[in-house]
Amino acid sequence: MMDKMKTWVLTALVMMSLIQSYLLAYSMPGLGVTTSPQQGYVKAEPIGDEEKVENVIFPEDMVLHLGKEKHTVLYPASNFYNLIFGKIKSREFKGFQRSIASIVDWDEIRDRDQGLELRFGSGVPVELLSKVLKLEGDSLFMNDVVNRIWIYKSSDRDEVRTYFFSSDNVSVYESVKADLTAQDVQMYVGYGEYQVNYKRVSPDIYLPEGPVETMSSIVGYDSYTPEQMQSYLFFDPGVTRAISDRNGSQIYTDGKRGLQVEQNGRWISYTNPASVQGQDDSESQNVYTAVQFVNQHGGWDGMHRFEHAGILEDPQVLRFQQYYGSYPIIPMNPFLFGNMKLRLQQGTVSEYERSMLTLKKKPDQRTVEWLPGGAMLANAYAHYARRTEVKAVYPALLAMPGKDKTLQLHPIWAVRLSDDSEETLLDAIPGGYKPLPGEPGGAPLAADSAHGGSTPSGQGIVNGGGA
Known part of the structure; x- marks a missing residue:
C-alpha cells in the first residue's frame, strides 16, 4: 500500500514538473502575451466598411x-x-x-x-x-x-x-x-x-488636347491598432507573441500565423501557411473569398477596383486598387498605401497585405489643380524613357504622409508599364493655374473652345468629394 502511494506522489510531481516546464518555455523574456486570454476576448468591430x-x-x-x-x-x-x-x-x-x-x-x-x-x-x-x-x-x-x-x-x-x-x-x-x-x-x-x-x-x-481639372487634397485618417488587427486575424489573440526585428518592425505570431507591422504601424503583412492540394484555383471564386475575408478582417476603405492578374502573373494573387474620387491612389516610394493584396490557395487566404490607415470621407482641404494636356503632355509621353513598355496613361493621385495624421493626395499623369509597375509621367500645373490655349499644358490655339480644356459638370466634379 505504501509503495502504491509513493508511486502516485512521484507521478504527480513529474506531471507538475512538466507543466512548469511548459509554462516557462512559453513565457521566455521578449515573448510576452500581447492580449488577454481567450475567455476575456471580445472581437473588435471593423473600422472599414463591408463590400460586395x-x-x-x-x-x-x-x-x-x-x-x-x-x-x-x-x-x-x-x-x-x-x-x-x-x-x-x-x-x-x-x-x-x-x-x-x-x-x-x-x-x-x-x-x-x-x-x-x-x-x-x-x-x-x-x-x-x-x-x-x-x-x-x-x-x-x-x-x-x-x-x-x-x-x-x-x-x-x-x-x-x-x-x-x-x-x-x-x-x-x-x-x-x-x-x-x-x-x-x-x-x-x-x-x-x-x-x-x-x-x-x-x-x-x-x-x-487641353488641361484636365482635378483636385489636390489633404485628407485625415484613422488607424487600426496592432491589437485590433490581431483580433481580426488570429483565432486566439490571447496566445500571440510579439517580436521586434532588426528593421524596427513588430512581428506577432501564434506559432503558425504571422503578422508583421511596418512603417510605424501603417502597413501590415499577414501570412497563414496553407497546404496545397494540387488542384487549380478558380479566380472568380477566389475573388468572392477575398472580398468576404476583407469584410471580416478589417473592412474596406472607400472604393476599390479588382485588378485581374496578367498572363505572366501569379493567378493566386489578387489585387484591389484603391480610389479617392475618380482616380486611383499611387503611393510615393517608399510609402506603402493604396493597394490591397491577397494570395489564396484552395480557398484559403495565405497572404494579406494592406494599409492600417483609413481615409476620412471628407478632405480637410481641397484645391483645384489642372493636369496639363496638349503638346506638353504629348511631348512628355513621346520622350518617356520606357515608352515602349507603356500600357496605359491616366490621371492618378500621388499619396504621401502629411502632418497631424493626414495624407497629401496630389494629382499626376501616371503610366502603367508592361510589368504592371506605375510611375509618374507629369505633375499638375503648379499653383492651381489653368493654362490658356497656346500656353504650355493648354489646348492648341486653333482648337474649339468647347474642347480646349473646359471641364463641364460631370467630369471635373466627382462623387465622393475626393479628386
Whole structure:
C-alpha cells in the first residue's frame, strides 16, 4: 500500500514538473502575451466598411468615340461615367458568336463610327462580369476573360454592334442579341460633346488636347491598432507573441500565423501557411473569398477596383486598387498605401497585405489643380524613357504622409508599364493655374473652345468629394 502511494506522489510531481516546464518555455523574456486570454476576448468591430463583389468590378475608364477622329475619356465615379455604366448594367447581352479580332480594322471604326469602349485594364473574368452585367452565353464565353466591351453604331447603316474582347488579344465575341439601339449609342456619345477632346496616339493610348481639372487634397485618417488587427486575424489573440526585428518592425505570431507591422504601424503583412492540394484555383471564386475575408478582417476603405492578374502573373494573387474620387491612389516610394493584396490557395487566404490607415470621407482641404494636356503632355509621353513598355496613361493621385495624421493626395499623369509597375509621367500645373490655349499644358490655339480644356459638370466634379 505504501509503495502504491509513493508511486502516485512521484507521478504527480513529474506531471507538475512538466507543466512548469511548459509554462516557462512559453513565457521566455521578449515573448510576452500581447492580449488577454481567450475567455476575456471580445472581437473588435471593423473600422472599414463591408463590400460586395459586384462593387469592385467596374471599367478602368470609358472611351467615347464621337466620330470624325474625335474622342474623350471618362473616369470612374464621374457623373457621366456613372450615368452610362448604370444604363449599360440595365441592358441584356445574349447570342454570343466567337470570331477572330484581326478580321476587323478597329482603328478605322474608332475614328469613323460613334460608340464607346468600356476598358477593364488587364481584364475581368466573364463569370465575375456576369454579376454586374446581364450576360447569357455558352461555357466558352463564360470561362473567358475580357478586357473591353465595344459598342458602336455603324456609320453607313442604322445598326448597333456589340463586341466583348478576350484578353488573349485574339478572340472577340459579338452579342448579336444585345438590348441596345442606335438612339442609346447616340445618347452615350452625346455626353462627351462638351468634354475635353482626347487624341489617339496609339491603339490604346489617348491624351487630352487641353488641361484636365482635378483636385489636390489633404485628407485625415484613422488607424487600426496592432491589437485590433490581431483580433481580426488570429483565432486566439490571447496566445500571440510579439517580436521586434532588426528593421524596427513588430512581428506577432501564434506559432503558425504571422503578422508583421511596418512603417510605424501603417502597413501590415499577414501570412497563414496553407497546404496545397494540387488542384487549380478558380479566380472568380477566389475573388468572392477575398472580398468576404476583407469584410471580416478589417473592412474596406472607400472604393476599390479588382485588378485581374496578367498572363505572366501569379493567378493566386489578387489585387484591389484603391480610389479617392475618380482616380486611383499611387503611393510615393517608399510609402506603402493604396493597394490591397491577397494570395489564396484552395480557398484559403495565405497572404494579406494592406494599409492600417483609413481615409476620412471628407478632405480637410481641397484645391483645384489642372493636369496639363496638349503638346506638353504629348511631348512628355513621346520622350518617356520606357515608352515602349507603356500600357496605359491616366490621371492618378500621388499619396504621401502629411502632418497631424493626414495624407497629401496630389494629382499626376501616371503610366502603367508592361510589368504592371506605375510611375509618374507629369505633375499638375503648379499653383492651381489653368493654362490658356497656346500656353504650355493648354489646348492648341486653333482648337474649339468647347474642347480646349473646359471641364463641364460631370467630369471635373466627382462623387465622393475626393479628386
